[in-house]
Amino acid sequence: MAKPRATLIRPEPLPESISRPVVTPLSPSVVYASETPDALDAQYEGRTQGYTYAREGHPNADVLARRIATLEGVEAGLVLGSGMAAVTAVLMGLCGSGDHVLGGDQLYGRSLRLMAEDLPRLGIETTLADPTDIAAMEAALRPETKLILVEVVSNPTLRVADIQALGQLAKARGILLVVDNTFTTPRAVKPVDLGADIVLHSVTKLMAGHSDVTLGWVGANEASLMERMTTFAVTTGLTPSPFDCWLAERGLMTFDLRFDRAQATAAALADALADMPGVIRSVYPMRADHPDHNRAVALLDGQGCNMVTFEVSGGRPAANALAAEASGIAFAPTLGDVGSTLSHPASSSHRALTPEARSAIGISEGTFRVSVGLEEPKALIAEFERAVRASQAV
Ligand SMILES: *Cc1c(COP(=O)(O)O)cnc(C)c1O
Numbered sequence: 001m002a003k004p005r006a007t008l009i010r011p012e013p014l015p016e017s018i019s020r021p022v023v024t025p026l027s028p029s030v031v032y033a034s035e036t037p038d039a040l041d042a043q044y045e046g047r048t049q050g051y052t053y054a055r056e057g058h059p060n061a062d063v064l065a066r067r068i069a070t071l072e073g074v075e076a077g078l079v080l081g082s083g084m085a086a087v088t089a090v091l092m093g094l095c096g097s098g099d100h101v102l103g104g105d106q107l108y109g110r111s112l113r114l115m116a117e118d119l120p121r122l123g124i125e126t127t128l129a130d131p132t133d134i135a136a137m138e139a140a141l142r143p144e145t146k147l148i149l150v151e152v153v154s155n156p157t158l159r160v161a162d163i164q165a166l167g168q169l170a171k172a173r174g175i176l177l178v179v180d181n182t183f184t185t186p187r188a189v190k191p192v193d194l195g196a197d198i199v200l201h202s203v204t205k206l207m208a209g210h211s212d213v214t215l216g217w218v219g220a221n222e223a224s225l226m227e228r229m230t231t232f233a234v235t236t237g238l239t240p241s242p243f244d245c246w247l248a249e250r251g252l253m254t255f256d257l258r259f260d261r262a263q264a265t266a267a268a269l270a271d272a273l274a275d276m277p278g279v280i281r282s283v284y285p286m287r288a289d290h291p292d293h294n295r296a297v298a299l300l301d302g303q304g305c306n307m308v309t310f311e312v313s314g315g316r317p318a319a320n321a322l323a324a325e326a327s328g329i330a331f332a333p334t335l336g337d338v339g340s341t342l343s344h345p346a347s348s349s350h351r352a353l354t355p356e357a358r359s360a361i362g363i364s365e366g367t368f369r370v371s372v373g374l375e376e377p378k379a380l381i382a383e384f385e386r387a388v389r390a391s392q393a394v
Helices: 037-044 059-072 083-094 109-121 134-139 163-173 223-236 242-252 255-274 293-299 315-325 355-360 377-392
Strands: 076-080 100-104 125-129 145-151 176-180 198-202 216-220 279-283 307-312 341-343 367-371
Touching: 059 076, 059 216, 059 242, 076 083, 076 223, 083 109, 083 145, 083 176, 083 198, 083 216, 083 223, 100 109, 109 125, 125 134, 134 163, 145 163, 163 176, 216 223, 255 279, 255 307, 255 377, 307 315, 307 377, 315 367, 315 377
Parallel strands: 100 125, 100 145, 145 176, 176 198
Antiparallel strands: 076 216, 198 216, 279 307, 307 367, 341 367
């Protein structure tokens, strides 16, 4: 007689254990089984707590969301499939046809594209203005302005937005202030303490920190805002996979240590670069020669950021020689990895701009941005000394 079949496909309870795992278990299950239709009603109506379907929510996303909310000092947060999913959940989840959105003029490239192309297509008008200039921001407001989106430190020019004044302006006008805190992180700035209603992150960068996961996060104190963004994200499928959340939580455990180390090295590298022959300028917010130095000191809580921007003389040929010589540093347009990365805005993030438009914001063919990682500081500086020397020998 044939043996009974299909014995594998039935619920198999987990082995009992009165001790608990110290690491958040990975829960890749897409679906969650409930006892009865009544039990499911109770779940959907919020009388009991339970998961149903992973796009709607799962334990790994919720644990990660809470951890980042704790760091940012906000009531609640939501993890999304990417930083851009977080930007989208805010802008499209909260704004509708007829609304106006004011953005910083040096936002992340895809955020700029969303503002310029996609929101107008849906009837949401947008304007960009300089967030370091509060008068310019105020002048760009309209009666129908619903939301202001800014980053604290701009890429790659590292200008520092006047978040405190923007918080006051937004409050006075009843406009939502949204801060993308990806570069600065809650280690340096907690935007909600400065008047922001919503804070968001590309968790892909410093928070997860190992360039092996793409995720975003958005948080707010007001439950009704979270509810609207969450519903939009769940409906449109902006929500993340459990494995990505689990990996990001692992990375997040060392976030404070990584940030402190990287920003201290960044400060040292910025000073070293400023003294190297052939370097026209070294840009770092905590340096006294930075245009927003005083604001950075007041805003960044004694921290800096892990980004340094510098310019070498000699144009594109010098830039090619520099990138080729700096072989120990990944020439790659990302940031926040354990290893330093070098990017060249004129050929990557800012390639769509004309040379004149780039020059207007201080980007030339000799401009590089460094995301400083965890290398031994002296070795990293030595690598740049060699690379800058090679660039000047062209
Ligand atoms: C990378 C980045 C984003 C987008 O994040 P993804 O995870 O790549 O989608 C948004 N804002 C800033 C400031 C970023 O650096």
